[in-house]
Amino acid sequence: MSVLTSGAFWAATAERAVSTAAQSAIGVLTAAQTNLAEIDWQAGLTIVGVATALSILKGIAAVNLGTPGPGIGSAEELTPKA
Numbered sequence: 001m002s003v004l005t006s007g008a009f010w011a012a013t014a015e016r017a018v019s020t021a022a023q024s025a026i027g028v029l030t031a032a033q034t035n036l037a038e039i040d041w042q043a044g045l046t047i048v049g050v051a052t053a054l055s056i057l058k059g060i061a062a063v064n065l066g067t068p069g070p071g072i073g074s075a076e077e078l079t080p081k082a
Contacts, residue, residue: 003063013059020055024048 003009028044031037039047 004060013056016059017052017055021048021052024051
C-alpha cells in the first residue's frame with residue numbers, strides 16, 4: 001500500500017497544514033497590526049492559503065524521502081510497530 005493512500009499520512013499532513021495556516025495567519029496579523037506591512041484581509045487570506053497549499057504539496061513531494069511520512073527527514077513512523 002502506498003503511503004499516499006494511508007489515513008495516517010493524510011492525518012499527519014492535515015496536522016502540518018493546520019499548523020502552517022495558524023503560523024502564517026499569526027504572522028500576517030502581527031505584521032498588519034504593528035504596521036510592518038499594509039495587508040488587507042483579502043491579501044492576508046491569500047498568504048495563509050498559499051502557505052497552507054505549499055505545506056500540503058511539500059508533504060506529498062517528500063513522501064519518498066527519508067522515513068515514511070509527510071515531512072523531509074520526518075522522524076514520525078506512519079506504520080504501526082509490531
